[in-house]
Amino acid sequence: MRGLHTPNLPEKIVDAIAKVVGDPPVALHEPHFSCKESDYLEECLTSTFVSSVGSYVDRFEAELANYTGAKYAIALVNGTSALHISLKLADVGLGDEVLIPALTFIATANAVSYCGAIPILIDADPKTLGVDPAALREYLNENSVIRDKHCINKLTGNHIKAIIPMHTFGHPVKMDELISVASDYHLTIIEDAAESLGSYYCGKHTGTFGLLGTLSFNGNKTITTGGGGAILTNNKNLAKRAKHLTTTAKLPHRWEYIHDEVGYNYRMPNINAALGCAQLEQVDKFIKNKRNLYSKYQSAFANLNGVSIFSEPEDCMSNYWLQTLILTNEDKILRDEILSLTNNKGYMTRPVWSLLHKLEPYKNCQHMELSVAESLSSRLINLPSNV
């Protein structure tokens, strides 16, 4: 039986979207540029500093630190590289294990793989869409043992070293509870805040709770540098090591080329940082618009049974990067029909990512019961979030 709650639900969803965002085509998310982007790019060309050294990189890093409240920000080529280096800085290496959400973009897992480490997948919390700290505690209680302040996986004997909470669509994970679990099990927290620039948990910016946090400035994010990312940390040594590791581990010298470890070429070019500086000046406006859009969707869908618009978790201020529609269990069979109809009508929508254990490279990962993540993945649809 189709559309139990509401007859013609897909068509009514299209109507509600149209009411909010107007005539099609409407993208899922598009970047917006003011005149400053042009000016800064032009300045960049004039200075000839377009590459890995330049004043916009320094400025972007300083402004990111200021905006997020992190002591240090290190600008990189993308969010994936930021996760990769953060894991290295947390000493995650061959055969280590890292707890990550089952419900996340594949980059979270890939960064773990780059280190030769192995992901363990955690279920989601329906109130945040992120990892569920209570379920995690229960899982670790049953499946791990603490030896010499190391969390050891009973099944594999490997060291479970870190946890990467990801703030889904800009909605913060329950960080207080997560910090408590991480503390009890001696896990390093690395926050994947790729989607949550401008999102706060209890008044504190996401990405600043863990030892390290990461951001993304891909073209589909709240602000963009073309491609880009950043590491956030309050630890001076880690910040210094992050810069060193991402600039080929070259030691400072007037002319000699001495590198003291295997490094990476991950620094953000100055021309991308120039774009970032102009974008960051507008971030408050972007987020205000995203939050207004949420209110409009909330109103437009208020009387539509069978669906709800996801709201920011308690004690949080979300950036509402992507607006999220949730179908009821009864109506979830309509998911693909809704995706098809909305996209055919020119309103770009998408489902959530395939759960990691459904993907070929991670199908054999150890994981807890993933019933909430499974349920969410069958019921979530991101709506046009362009503002």
Add this chain to the structure above:
Amino acid sequence: MRGLHTPNLPEKIVDAIAKVVGDPPVALHEPHFSCKESDYLEECLTSTFVSSVGSYVDRFEAELANYTGAKYAIALVNGTSALHISLKLADVGLGDEVLIPALTFIATANAVSYCGAIPILIDADPKTLGVDPAALREYLNENSVIRDKHCINKLTGNHIKAIIPMHTFGHPVKMDELISVASDYHLTIIEDAAESLGSYYCGKHTGTFGLLGTLSFNGNKTITTGGGGAILTNNKNLAKRAKHLTTTAKLPHRWEYIHDEVGYNYRMPNINAALGCAQLEQVDKFIKNKRNLYSKYQSAFANLNGVSIFSEPEDCMSNYWLQTLILTNEDKILRDEILSLTNNKGYMTRPVWSLLHKLEPYKNCQHMELSVAESLSSRLINLPSNV
């Protein structure tokens, strides 16, 4: 005894440089921008396509293929990522061994490390500054054995899978001889052409001889995209795999997120490709100016005993990316004094990279007798090459 050939050699070198490049300060290399760079960046902003999808990426790839004569070019975030993915495409993995020059930038070795593979270091040819195919053949003859068309390292028992010739400062390696050795020992050739855009060996562009070739468009290269690189190949399947692996291995689908292997976030953003398109339009002019600069240095240093200006190898046309001064054995003790004086006077010069086996992460690498590389590294100085 100092300056055997010429009294006051460091001072005379400064005079000769000044004669060629004029008043200081003069950089080692600076990018040059015309009005087109501005126009294309502006177009990029107007289109809102600044990120990993966009028409400038497609155009840059097509124009790179056209310029180099490769069938396919894949634009990436930098030259290091291009080497990393090329090695993956050549099936280089954990415990494999890869022959690389001892005299190269550390990125060549790092890319091998990223794959879990191990570099073996090769000596240099004084006529090309790149790997010496004759010395390589002799080394492989003594130190390897062929089993089932696999080159096996007698010492380690590991599979020596590939060789990465690097075209130093834009001067091509003796590719005919190298191809013959690679063929006899069943080695895959991946060319590190990071420095040699616009350099030809026997009329064929560097980077198009091996199964795969790589380019760099860092700010210090002949043309720049801020940060960037590319893979060149004539193999359609490899080109397709390169795009797939560098875009998170996502399968094409209207909305689903299905990734079939551990992929990377290595694609060049459109805004960087926009810069690249404008730069590529000027590459012939840049190289003409670089070659003219070589002639001027050649004249200015002609009467200075104790030094020579390095000239393109036989049958080659080099881009002369960086101009290279070579000291005699007698005068090499003056190297640091020359570096110091020239830099103090505002003429940016630099020595060649530290040889890889002198660097902490590669000090235990297996290597042949490296007497030529050792000698060259003590005698080479790059001169201001800004044009």
